[in-house]
Amino acid sequence: METMQFDILTISGAILLIATFGIVATRGFMDWLNAYRYQSIVLSGVTAIIGYVTGIWEIYIAAGLTLVIKSIIIPKVLTYVTRKLEIEFKLETNPYVSIRASVIISALLVALSYFLIQQIPFKSDQIVNVYLPVSMAQFFIGLFVLVNRRTVLSQVVGLLIIENGLFLFAMALTHGVSLLIEVGIFVDILVGILISSILLFRISRTFDSLDVGKLENLRDD
């Protein structure tokens, strides 16, 4: 039973990482959204597993909320906002590091996360052992996406990945913070996405581009 539970945990963690890699490896905005949706579904499953393992019923609610907000509402909102944008804004054509190299870097980041977590003394808990490196890897990959990509849309996606990583981090360490706080975080994310969507729209209007490199012009020389 114990080993089987551990296997389930490991497998779910691996699936989560694969979902994250999906974002790194793809080029178009719609692909990212799909990968994100997929990742969120896995995340809610993982949350449910955590709930099952720990036996805390509140975590199931968190899992449900994850499913609803992250895999349905947020992708919907983003699709709605970007529907008017022209297709070239939605394609990441020229990242700083090529897709191939970024996949390798992401793998290194995963290794780094495992290395970093290894020595932190939380050994007693299997959930922590399995998910903490995963969450950290997700966090790093999200950050890497932010660094690497030029368009504002992919920045938003990077932010979402980081958020997922943090959510998992908190969930793994605390086994579900107070439900009220989690609901708050979800609402926060939702509003954040709304605001960034509006900004994104404005930026595309004003600069006629969604390349964050153009913001360089704001520098005071």
Added chain:
Amino acid sequence: MYNIATLVVGLIQVLVMLALAPLLTGIIRKTKARTQKRIGASILQPYYDLLKLVQKDEVVSDQTSWIFRACPWVNFAAMATAAFFIPVFLVYTPFGLVGDLLLVIGLFALGRFFTMLAGLDVASSFGGLGSSREMMISALLEPALFLSIFVVAITYGGTNLSTTIEASSISSFLPHPQIIFAAIGLFIIILGETGRLPFDNPATHLELTMVHETMILEYSGKSLALMEWSQSIKQIILFTLMVNIFVPWGISSSILLPSLAVGFFMFAGKISLFGIFVAFLESSVAKWRLFRIPDLIAIAIATSMIGIVLCYL
């Protein structure tokens, strides 16, 4: 040690200095005249000049301020006060407790400060020229003078001139080779301080060569008399220092009358000889170009520095 008698002898020493100062100038002038195959004026001529000048009316420039008028008095007061601290024919002076060699130099500097101001006060280019040159020479003489004093002070144990001359009168040159270097340094400095050749020509009235004369060019009457007299006092003070520190032979060590008399005549003889020596030297050298004067001062500084090293080794 310091009773009324010493105080009286001390005051007599001061008066001797003040009184003999013009005579020394007269001796130097006479010697110079003789070396140039001239008969020259009497050695008492400076006294006649002073007497005549104090009785004359003065012409004062309308550009000048009170600084110009105060300068001769400040100068004289500074030089006469400096004379209080110099042992002349007695190895000590009761005023040694009041001031030392550094004070004497300070008083000289005070006089020179006012002379330079007075030179600039008259608003002619002559005065400025003299002050400008004097600024350079005096600023450079200061360290040379201090270094040679350094040697003398640490060899004879004090800047208090009574201590210094007392110590020098009972010791000989031989254990103190540094004293010879100090003497060479001090001699060069004295030539500069008193405005002698090759630094400055006291007999000239040519603007290319004048230094001290230009600053007092506008003075007349009583003021000129005071300026001339204080310059002679400064000269006799410096010559006395030279003679008493480096060749203190015959100086009286007690206030008994016979030894005082011997001391006095020895002093008069030594200082006249020194004056004659300076006059011969002046006749045999030409005035140096202004910007070669620092070289001469550098020689004085260097010899004093060697003196310092010898002191400690």
Added chain:
Amino acid sequence: MTDSFTLFQAAILLYVAGAILGLLSRNTSLTRTITFLPPTVASVLLVIFSSSIIISGKSFQFVAPGTLSFFNFEILVDGISAFFILIIGIVSFAVSLYSIGYSKEYEIKKRTSALVFLFNIFILSMVLVVASNNAFFFLVFWELMSLTSFFLVIYDHDKEENLKSGMTYLVMTHLGTTFIFASFLLGYIQTGSFSFDSFRHGSAGFPLLVKNLVFVFAFIGFGTKAGMVPLHVWLPKAHPSAPSNVSALMSAVMIKIGIYGMIRTIFDFSGFGASPDFAWWGMLLIVFGSASAIVGVLYAVVERDIKRALAFSSIENIGIILVGLGLSIVFTSFQLTAFAVLALVASMYHAINHAFFKGLLFMGAGSVVSVTHTKNIEHLGGLVKQMPWTSLLFLIGAISISGLPPFNGFISEWFTMQSLLSSYHIPSTILQISIAFASLPFALTIGIAAATFVKLFAMTFLSKARSKHAINIKEVSRSMILGMSILAAACVLFGVVPYLGTSLISTAFHLSSQPSSPFDSISIQNNSGKSFANLSMPVVVIIISSVSVAIFGFIRVLGGDTKKTTYGTWDCGFGGLNERMEYTPTSLSQPMRAVFKVFFKPHNQTEKESFGENPYLLKSIKIETVIKNIFEETFYAPIISSFVFFFDKVRRLQTGKINAYLLYIMITLVLLLLFVRLSNNV
């Protein structure tokens, strides 16, 4: 205790009140008088407070517990602090009075409220720096002092150059603060407390390396504030830019706070003891002191800006103070207590003297600038007839600073020379000879200083006016003259009665030997017990005055009554002698420039315009003499350009790209986590 506490509190409250009053004031002559009253009264209170501390010999301590859990607000005014508070009190009293008349100049142009506000806070912060007994609050007040003075430097911010000077000042002063901070941090690491008390008690146990580091950091840090070469570059820029009353405070008092910090650190916190290990500290001070003295005075003598010349001369005087201090350290480390006392007295006597005459001279220069509206002495001249009082007071200051008897500068220079001469007691030939050679630049400095002030005084006040700036001007107001006369009186008093100064210093610093009566001669003994040197200024003054009276009578009797005729200056019979034929400041210092040409690297730029082809028929000729500032060119310029080069590279980090910034965050994060990870491993 309670009395002095009340006095101290009252003084502080008055300064605060003055600052607030200044902010609320409007520009009328009535409020101008009122707004400078609180600092005037407060300064009097400070003088009473500090002299009562010095006389009683009891230090005044006050701790406000729990102000901040870690840093107690501690005040300790012992003899040393009281001595410096006394300097602050006397000078700020005179300057406050002076400011009543002086700030009138600024009313026309702009509001004086900021000036009054900053003026009060500036003095207050200096008092609190000196009184602080806790490293944290010391630094807070130190920074307050630096910032208020910075704002005062750029008070005339309409002029581009003032802003530049302000920036130089700001950078240099913070460089200094960093080193002071480092020095205190070492103390904190060793003792675990920021209180000066713990430094004081714990410092003897520091390892030798720490002691040396504490000293070197404090030396650089406080040396910057004091204006020591080669960290002096800010001083000749900042001091002339400030309004003159503030320049007087900065030059007379603020740079002494740097000296205070140095003394405090060396004798209290650095574990300094009577061991030859520490002799090199003193030698370091002597070397940098002599360098400051000679560099300062060489720039002063060729300077044409009256206030900048005074600022350079401040560097020179700080050098003299440092030489005395250094000698005192060397003597102490060889356990020659009597000579250590002599050198310390020399140094502190010069500190207080410099406060007096530099305050006086800056106020005098301020008076001149306020009526003529130019700082360039090329354009001045002939002011002595139009401003008799200012010129008399400036002359007193000039004689004092040139070290001429019978005024105060002579006394402290006499002491310093005697300390230099006493170096023959040191049992080390190398040190003996090096100190003897160090006296060479020292003596040269004194000589050139006299030349500098001959030039400054004569070119400003004597002969004919060289431009219309100096014609038809009026004497300054009475409050300004009063302010100057207070310091002039102090100069004369401390020169004629040195007993005042020596007993003040020896009581304040708890030194062993004290003169017993004002007429006693200051005496130094040599090895055989005879008098090495003696000085009794009151008697000297008596001799000078009786000689003057005697010669006046003698000349009068000999020559009888003679007439004085006023006539033009001798013009060689050509007539038409005018101001263009006079010596100018530049031509006056030309021999100096020529002699020290290695240092100045003077360069003449000539522009000629001739009639037609013949080069000998000149229509006009313009000669400009330029001297180089070798410190800025050879020392600072390479440093600055390498910094600019480096920061240009660093600047590339600021790309303006969000991605790059995020990358920095990411790298930082990874590095931090790695650090945690690896340190956990160990």
